[in-house]
Amino acid sequence: MRRPLTRLMLSTMALAISSAPAFAADKAAHKAETAPDTVIHAGRLIDGVSQQPRARVTIRIHDDRIVAVEDGFVTPKGARVIDLSNETVMPGMIDCHVHITGGGSRDRLHTTPERVAIQSSWNMRNILMHGVTAVRDVSGDINVLKALQESIEAGITPGPHLWYSGMSLTPTGGPADFSKGQDPAWTRSDGWLDNVIDSPNEAVHAVRDRKQKGASVIKINSSGGVASSGIDVSKQVLAQDELDAIVKTAHSLRMKVATHAHGEPGIHAALLAGVDSIEHGTFANEGDYKLMKDRGVYLVPTLYAAHEIHEVAEKNPDTLAPDVREKALRVTPLMMGNLTRAYRYGVKIAMGTDQLGYHPLGDDAKEFAWMVEAGMTPMDAIIAGTSHGADLIGHPELGAIQPDKTADIIALPDDPLKDITALQRVSFVMKAGVVVKTGGKPVIKD
Template identity: 40%
Template sequence: MKCLSFLLLSAAAAMLPAAAQDAVIHVGHVLAVPGEGYLTGQTILVEGGRIVSITPGYTAPKDHPVIDLKKAFVLPGLIDSHVHITFEGGPATRLKGFEDSDVDAAFNGADFGRKTLMAGFTAVQDVGGGNDSVFGLRDAIARGAVPGPRIRASGRSIAVTGGHGDINGFAPKVMAAMTGGNICNGADDCRRAVRQQIKEGADLIKITATGGVLSNTAAGLEQQFSDEELAAIVEAAHSMGRKVTAHAHGKSGIDAALRAGVDSIEHGTFMDAGSVTLMKESGATLVPTVLAGATAAGWARTDPTFPEASRVKALQAGPLMLDMLRRAYSGGVNVAFGTDTGVSRHGDNAQEFALMVEAGFTPEAAIRAATVVASEHVQMAKDIGTLEPGKYADLIAVTKDPLKNVKELEDVDFVMKGGKVYKPLD
């Protein structure tokens, strides 16, 4: 299987653009550090895949090709802090879990990764996928075997038996034969699960602190790990240099995870003023995924194959997520852009921006959440998130001003990652 994967992934290299070349980029407007406004009439010098300088005016060294973006609006490559790059939701999703191998999932991920990159997202954090498929894809992209965004991955989420992240809703014999998350029960077993994930290649630890919408079980959306288990997970992860992010919808699970010291909350649907205070006191980051809530609620209303247990939870949680984000942002919570793409369609990630603006963000604040804040959240700020000397030449461009209409980012016109042009401006 590994030989087959290697051969097929190597063949995919034909999809790659030419190797990174030294270049100068003439830009009309550049949002070099989102939150600080545009610089105008600038030249970006790129060498060895990184930015060397950004200077006023248009210069053109004789030995460097020129990329003309003088009529465009340039900003750092976007970062999605919550994706599932190896699968995509839909009516056949539950069946696909039985049909697809890890190799299938990796190749699905290669296709989804290409779509994500072409949509302007040059880095993502994958929080919940098969270890072999997502770690293999992460490493293949990093070595240039296939095109895609930079990936930081948790691999399998850590869950309790029968909880969100386990296999639910099938016959017992079927569930016994399937692998869900990294399942643990009790503090010591949860320490073991954390260490196992790190051993197998996890960049961070993802836990399912509460029930989830898409798990086919009527187990609610509140706390599922005990306080002792949560404390053990955080202690084990932090002692081995890994952050912990918690899928959490219900207030009880959000607050318990924050008290245990998790670094971030995914979703946060039922957080209240007390949860906001806990988040600010702990310094935790919120990854809101409003697009996923809207998508799941849409399925619940229109898809007759949607499991009844999930339908109830989707209709309960989905409509609340926009108000949750409005409450968290106005309360001063640190917010990193994240979509839960894989629930929604890959390549549509930028639809989250309009939802953020509806929740009270300015367009520039929403972009900052997907660049500056997200780069810090995924621990890559020294290399990405802004356009500054020394950082990777990860940048995108659109032909109309996204600060006037953030939906412009739903149709990105130019993509460069690491000095390679993946999508040239027509």
Template identity: 40%
Template sequence: MTARPMTARRALICTAILLSLPVAAMAADAPAHHDISVLHCARLIDPVAGKLLGATTVIVEDGHIKELRSGNADGKPYEDAARQAGAGFQQVELADATCMPGLIDSHTHLTMQFSKSTYSDQFRLNPADYAIEGTVYAKRTLLAGFTTVRNVGDEHNESIALRNAINAGLIPGPRIFSAGQFVGTTGGHADPTDGYRWDLQGDPDPKDGIINSPEDAWKAVRQHYKDGADLIKIMPSGGVLDESNSVDNAQMTLDEIRAVVAAAHDYGFTVAAHAHGAEAIRRAVLGGVDSIEHGTFMNDEDMKLMKEHGTWYVPTIIAGQFVMEKAKEGWYPPQVARKAEQVGPIIMATAGKAYRAGVKIAFGTDAGVYPHGDNAKEFAYMVQAGIPPMAALQAATTHAAELLHKQDQLGQIAVGRQADVIAVPGNPLDDITTMQHVSFVMKDGVIYKEAGKPIAE
């Protein structure tokens, strides 16, 4: 995605729009909070044990899981307790549905969605336009069952403002961990002026996420800390959708990567590395990054290094499939189409090989490259790649929570955890495509979708 340099004024406009527009609609967008909920699930996925449990009752109080009971436990005692305490109460029957923890997408871009006009839109749309679009995409993502996402890069820190608006209850959306702006090198996949004519290029610097030395790396990370980011996203290799020629060339030195990681870890950040090429993956792993995103041309040496270093892999198969299809439909400039057709056929096979090699996999989709809300299609692609259905579900729950360092809060339905619960009809272990038909969504104890329909606004 080609970006534009951020100015302080644009960032302020972006934040102001996000924080002001939804206020009038806040009451409509925020479903009523019930202090005690009793959920009767026909089945329950336990991703920690890797098991499908039978009928289970989940008791939720004040946004957290209070109790789990086998079978359809009587909800009357909880209703009486709520009444005595002056609290709200609701009971939800999820007959013939499988409950599981709210899903986590480890690779999203909530403030953009690629289309045929994207390359010209960047000269027409303002940061506020992308910010407003993000409110729509955030809601679609939540209703698809994804209660938490990592937003791994935007153009003007819109996703930080979007995160803040969601956290303040102004708009519905998933829990966001934002990387803010991408970090890369001049002319690389993160350069916001790739494809611009010479007199419009300027010279993007660390404040724009562009570095060319270890010293620049420290400044860029510190700027992200100042901006309020939650993690760092670097671009050590070429990419598909920028207007340069290579998808896999190495674009950051090992010293630059090590400097980013050292600075990031000083500030409590994890580092996600967009990397298609084998050499870029090798450098990123040796440099200490926490995750490799895409990993298309990952080789045996890379996989071995990732296992040795405990590096996570986020495959994003759906994005590879989508860009390959759209390249054939004429969506992209010739050099981009060529890269898309190069990556698409390989990325699924790489994911399957990495799973068989024992590389740790966290679920991620590159949402925004394809339409938001279709995130769950990734599960079917993972299974097609040879990843068992339970392993795919674990990637989107316990494993993704571990990547976020939030395994004590997210990724499982257990006492004391955040009350993020979703349900799908039938059994996804028998038919993984049921993950594309989420019928119930609860985040932090608030129900946003029931019986397959969003809660009335």
């Protein structure tokens, strides 16, 4: 439903302002390329939902959709065959916690949104080429993210499907209050800093504002953070009435709410307000796990970021504020244990890396190895990074190799159930029925 609509709107827009925009033609070319059915012969299939892999399966694809999954290798007349008979085939990975505007300069004062846009485009390409076909961005410049989403949908920028929240909503002094520690005389005219809310009324407005700018999820801070200075992770920062206002407004607008929370009070208050996911969740207790399990709230464990900031604190301690360094060394080692306990308790897990951009973005799949190290079975980790991610994002058409799902499909030469790091070696990527990587190499479009 979404795609044809976009295409129609695009054509209308194109008509209104230009006789032959490059990307409208591009879109038509894509359609022509994918018009005959494609079948994938999969040596082993992990469908993103079932616990058991299947051997020797044919996936039939029409346009951007999977239409059938059949036993054995069949080749309908006229169909294009993609031979992945020696590989493990699975849904494209989904990362529910990214900051794709990161990875460039950390110098906020000298980096323009235009430069951030280019860095983001670069990141998205790398992420897609590593087999991640959908991402949820949970804090970044909303103007850049909106333009990026539109450019990806229009086919002029390569990248995974993108959904975004815009900058995290945070109270004065909260982790995402960017004026903290800065000369307070600096201001901006583009709304970048308008993410600080200090009442339920301001919260309602902020949620509506993000909805208007294309956000599909609201990200909030209910506790202090590790990578931000000035407030400890143990403290709850948004008040209960603010949390309630945010969740009520967001849900009425059919938006999800993801909360950044480490300390128990912040986790608990957010759960009482009715959030859809706890991001990080470090100090959650059994009471919280029970609430999460009962209400179907996801945990997004973000072990990647935990290891990343810990590494920075050890190797380049001088680059971090003293309290950030202390938190990085003290808090992040506890994050694996939280996943171990939550998983054992039966909390639903969705994969999310929270890459901080100290490493080039793209190696999201490392998260799976840490998830397995924390005690998840490889198959449950994969499900967390496919169909569970799709469920959390609110796009059930993604994350599974089943009829009627979007043809976001990847292949790996090695078996991830034996060696979870196999997910870091993706040889084939199809997004919405279009092959963007094959034989380990990007498909180069002229």
